[in-house]
Amino acid sequence: xxxxxxxxxxxxxxxxxxxxxxxxxxINQWRAWLQNRSAPGLLQPYRMxxxxxxxxxxxAEHASPLFRGAPYIVFGCMALACAxxxxxxxxxxxxxxxxxxxxxxxxxxxxxxxxxxxxxxxxSFGTLGARREMLIGFLAEPALLMVLFSASLISKSTSLTTxxxxxxxxxxxxxxxLALAGVAFTxxxxxxxxxxxxxxxxxxxxxxxxxxxxxxxxxxRHLALLEWAACLKLFAYSCIGLAxxxxxxxxxxEAPLALLLAMPVLILKLAIGGALLALLETLSAxxxxxxxxxxxxxxxxxxxxxxxxxxxxGG
Amino acid sequence: MPPIVxxxxxxxxxxxxxxxxxxxxxxxxLLIAVVGxxxxxxLTLVARxxxxxxxxxxxxxxxxxxxxxxxxxxxxxxxxxxxxxxFHFRLDSLSAFFLxxxxxxxxxxxxxxxxxxxxxxxxxxxxLAFEYHLFLASMVLVVLADDxxxxxxxxxxxxxxxxxxxxxxxxxVEIQRAGxxxxxxxxxxxxxxxxxxxxxxxxxxxxxxxxxxxxxxxPFWASLAFLLALFGFGAKAGILPLHVWLPEAHPAAPSPxxxxxxxxxLKTAIYGVLRVLFDLLQTPIWWWGLLLLTVGLATxxxxxxxxxxxxxxxxxxxxxSIENIGLLFSxxxxxxxxxxxxxxxxxxxxxxxxxxxVAGHAFFKSLLFVGTGAVLHATGERNLGKLGGLxxxxxxxAWLMLLGVLASAGLPPFAGFVSEWLLLQSFLFSPGLPxxxxxxxxxxxxxxxxxxxxxxxxxxxxxxxxxxxxQPREERLARAHDASGWERLGMLWLAAGCxxxxxxxxQFIAVIDPVTQLLVGVGMGEAIAAGNWLLVPxxxxxxxxxxxxxxxxxxxxxxxxxLLVRLLYHGxxxxxxxxxxxxxxxxxxxxxxxxxxxxxxxxxFEPFFRMQRELPSPFDAAPHYRxxxxxxxxxxxxxxxxxxxERLARLIGLLQQGRIAVYLLYSFxxxxxxxxxxxx
Numbered sequence: 005x006x007x008x009x010x011x012x013x014x015x016x017x018x019x020x021x022x023x024x025x026x027x028x029x030x031i032n033q034w035r036a037w038l039q040n041r042s043a044p045g046l047l048q049p050y051r052m053x054x055x056x057x058x059x060x061x062x063x064a065e066h067a068s069p070l071f072r073g074a075p076y077i078v079f080g081c082m083a084l085a086c087a088x089x090x091x092x093x094x095x096x097x098x099x100x101x102x103x104x105x106x107x108x109x110x111x112x113x114x115x116x117x118x119x120x121x122x123x124x125x126x127x128s129f130g131t132l133g134a135r136r137e138m139l140i141g142f143l144a145e146p147a148l149l150m151v152l153f154s155a156s157l158i159s160k161s162t163s164l165t166t167x168x169x170x171x172x173x174x175x176x177x178x179x180x181x182l183a184l185a186g187v188a189f190t191x192x193x194x195x196x197x198x199x200x201x202x203x204x205x206x207x208x209x210x211x212x213x214x215x216x217x218x219x220x221x222x223x224x225r226h227l228a229l230l231e232w233a234a235c236l237k238l239f240a241y242s243c244i245g246l247a248x249x250x251x252x253x254x255x256x257x258e259a260p261l262a263l264l265l266a267m268p269v270l271i272l273k274l275a276i277g278g279a280l281l282a283l284l285e286t287l288s289a290x291x292x293x294x295x296x297x298x299x300x301x302x303x304x305x306x307x308x309x310x311x312x313x314x315x316x317x318g319g
Numbered sequence: 320m321p322p323i324v325x326x327x328x329x330x331x332x333x334x335x336x337x338x339x340x341x342x343x344x345x346x347x348x349l350l351i352a353v354v355g356x357x358x359x360x361x362l363t364l365v366a367r368x369x370x371x372x373x374x375x376x377x378x379x380x381x382x383x384x385x386x387x388x389x390x391x392x393x394x395x396x397x398x399x400x401x402x403x404x405x406f407h408f409r410l411d412s413l414s415a416f417f418l419x420x421x422x423x424x425x426x427x428x429x430x431x432x433x434x435x436x437x438x439x440x441x442x443x444x445x446x447l448a449f450e451y452h453l454f455l456a457s458m459v460l461v462v463l464a465d466d467x468x469x470x471x472x473x474x475x476x477x478x479x480x481x482x483x484x485x486x487x488x489x490x491x492v493e494i495q496r497a498g499x500x501x502x503x504x505x506x507x508x509x510x511x512x513x514x515x516x517x518x519x520x521x522x523x524x525x526x527x528x529x530x531x532x533x534x535x536x537x538p539f540w541a542s543l544a545f546l547l548a549l550f551g552f553g554a555k556a557g558i559l560p561l562h563v564w565l566p567e568a569h570p571a572a573p574s575p576x577x578x579x580x581x582x583x584x585l586k587t588a589i590y591g592v593l594r595v596l597f598d599l600l601q602t603p604i605w606w607w608g609l610l611l612l613t614v615g616l617a618t619x620x621x622x623x624x625x626x627x628x629x630x631x632x633x634x635x636x637x638x639x640s641i642e643n644i645g646l647l648f649s650x651x652x653x654x655x656x657x658x659x660x661x662x663x664x665x666x667x668x669x670x671x672x673x674x675x676x677v678a679g680h681a682f683f684k685s686l687l688f689v690g691t692g693a694v695l696h697a698t699g700e701r702n703l704g705k706l707g708g709l710x711x712x713x714x715x716x717a718w719l720m721l722l723g724v725l726a727s728a729g730l731p732p733f734a735g736f737v738s739e740w741l742l743l744q745s746f747l748f749s750p751g752l753p754x755x756x757x758x759x760x761x762x763x764x765x766x767x768x769x770x771x772x773x774x775x776x777x778x779x780x781x782x783x784x785x786x787x788x789x790q791p792r793e794e795r796l797a798r799a800h801d802a803s804g805w806e807r808l809g810m811l812w813l814a815a816g817c818x819x820x821x822x823x824x825x826q827f828i829a830v831i832d833p834v835t836q837l838l839v840g841v842g843m844g845e846a847i848a849a850g851n852w853l854l855v856p857x858x859x860x861x862x863x864x865x866x867x868x869x870x871x872x873x874x875x876x877x878x879x880x881x882l883l884v885r886l887l888y889h890g891x892x893x894x895x896x897x898x899x900x901x902x903x904x905x906x907x908x909x910x911x912x913x914x915x916x917x918x919x920x921x922x923x924f925e926p927f928f929r930m931q932r933e934l935p936s937p938f939d940a941a942p943h944y945r946x947x948x949x950x951x952x953x954x955x956x957x958x959x960x961x962x963x964x965e966r967l968a969r970l971i972g973l974l975q976q977g978r979i980a981v982y983l984l985y986s987f988x989x990x991x992x993x994x995x996x997x998x999x
Contacts, residue, residue: 057884057887057888058888058889060889060891060892060893061891061892061893062892062893062894062895063892063893063894063895064894064895064896064897065894065895065896065897066708066711066790067897068710068711068788070710070721070788076877076880076881077873077877079876079877079880080872080873080874080875080876080877080880081873081876083872083876083880084869084872084873084876087872098868098872100853100859100863100865101853101863101864101865101868101869101872102731102864102865102869103862103863103864105739105740105743105744105864106731106736106740106864106869109729109730109731109736109740110731110869112728112730112773112776113725113730113731113873115776116725116728116730116776116779116780119780119784120780120783120784120788123780123784123785123788123789123911124710124788124789125789125897126707126708126788126789126790126897126907126910127897127898127899127900127905127910128905128909128910128911129900131784131789131910131911131915131916132911134780134784134911135911135915135916135919138776138777138780138781139777139919141773141776141777142770142773142774142776142777143773145769145772145773145776146766146769146770146772146773149743149769150762150765150766150769153747153762153765156747157747160861161860161861161862162744162747162861162862163859163860163861163862163863166860166861220898221897221898224891225884225888225890229880229884297919297923304766304770307766308762308763308766311762311765311766312759312762312763314762315758315759315761315762316759
């Protein structure tokens, strides 16, 4: 482990933790603009987190320790996910601990814990949310894995850093498999991050809510951690997308100057990506919950076809 | 002066090899079994002495097997059985691996059983101890057998002893039926295995495995032997469509027995497949791999989809076992494919995944089954719809089960994930097979495996959430008591096994390396050992996984978040009633049920099920909603088959007139025909 490697690792984690709420704020701002509303401040998510941390936590009388531990576990999973995805540099000492498959497993671990916690109190909405979350998960998870496999087949590796390095150095040609994977990935990330066609983060509508139903019983610091973890998840997904489809600008080993440049490049890419996400959300309508499996099955099949195309065309 | 030989001196003089020690453990288990027969109704003796001593035997077996894994093959001939037909035993690393699994699981299950069995199970405790230890001993000898005769005798002993264990509560009609079905399928399978050995000895009349290894079979006969082995061992393992006994027998058996059957006995079938395919047949043909892969994946998908809609906790686990067996078969199929094309390192990778999953599944499924036993004893309820909230009354069981659930769901950094990871890795490295058709198949297969793994997560969340979380759905659940000391000890052992397998893949793969060396001639030991705490199957640029670092990362973020929140803000907490959304009449019955949790799966995978719904009309005074989910295979295969057998039996029944004169006529006609034939 080089000193620079350790530094870029630390920088990545700190940047993810600090920048993730900002990304959420940025998207909300764009959504407001596009919908002709006046936007809340860019720093609104930080204020909300600060407010929630200050409040006392109200926990149901019969809630088990699982309920209180889950927010920390989910937060820990998301922090680790942000640490192993190459956002600034591919010289990450923590990255060998988890490859693309383990990354998907990490998201699944977080999902299982938040679903179990939602079932713990035993109100109808919690269990409903848990069921819906697991329903989305069991279709989105393999789809995400297939997207990552498409990239793995090109780079002959499941290590995230190797994938990014290979993709960044390839010729500027369009890979049909990556194009299909890109569409699938967009669909999966919309579903996984509770964005509009699948879930609406802005409402508490019983018939359709998923993410909000899961965290209905949480308050105070637990809720703050979960909201922060949700921001981190969005950040992690954005960074996976950028790393797979726009990998240019990420620093490699022994390149301190590139590391210096990587930060503004990343922020620029995230800013554009966030705005596009807001546009996508504004243009699409929320679909019925029964249609969600179809939506995700489409993503799954697209990703599988992407892999097939890759093998047919020889990479 | 002749030297004075004492018993101690004799013991010291003969060098005991591993095989002798294993046979000693078997003898000890048989002795316990005999003592059990003489102490039929003395529960304290059976529970406090026999089962713990049996568990100690398992621990010894685990130690011997671990040491034997690295050793060279040992053989022994025991002059028991028929004259001129002694039992041949052989202990090589493949046997040692499965002995390790048997030993490791039996420690935990025996400890649990010491606290579990009580009066009123239908069978006296001493008899249970007899059947239980006979079952263990016969599984050990199945794995050791080195000729077809010994193998079949032990295989049948295993089937019979487990049949009596399954029907421990033999006064209940459903359990009788389940036991009968189990026995039937076990014997149909045994015929397949017997015929397979018949083909393998290639008309030489010598049924030792050494002779079978030496025979060179033509592709036709080799394929026939393979198909017979697949049928025979598949019936024991529960592959499609021979799975029907599994979801009936597992719920019927007492929980420690279900744990042994699911954790260990199903694995003896995997042992049989590996032994026949890689040891006795040696030169696999590529389409065998394709067949294994297809059957395995179909079984796995079928198992997990059915598991997701079950409402009986032990049936759910039984279907989950079917899923895992399917995954194991598809892994073996992949290894055969690679091996047939001479890609030995890849075959070693796939086989390592299979062996790892054998061990992992043994531990987590045994843990889950004994856990359901504890729940069953505490509540008297197997139906998920009447459980709930038990984490507050049975914290030990709940938290230990959570480990098993996470391992079973294939989540990092637990046991199930490592094998899944290795299996997916071997799929990803497979582009490079010489056949284009097979290459095209690989992504589809990888996608199916990912889907199956994700569905397993869904099932496990349902399983744990409905039993242990939420509010108790029945009032009497509040009086549920936690597991007893022995039960806790057994569960702790099995949970520890899950943890170790999850966190130390590098060390464990180094231990099982001789097995892949034996089976495909190549090990992964050197490549793996270089990784220390990182599991690196080929090269670090290609793939790596470090569960310990992974866990450390999550735990460190957990601890930091926990401390920083308290340091920067506060740790105040207030308990209050759960938020009722403005509807104060909520009760525990309004929680989502197990049926509700399975409903999306029932809808998405509708063609898988044979569903019968009864919907009430809007004007019913007493509306009823009923839905039953059945298995197509019963209606497509088994019921027609049973009807055919019955019709044949009725035709034969025409002969049976019940009048002496008619029977005399039969004898007369037979005599005439025989005379006519003989005369010519």
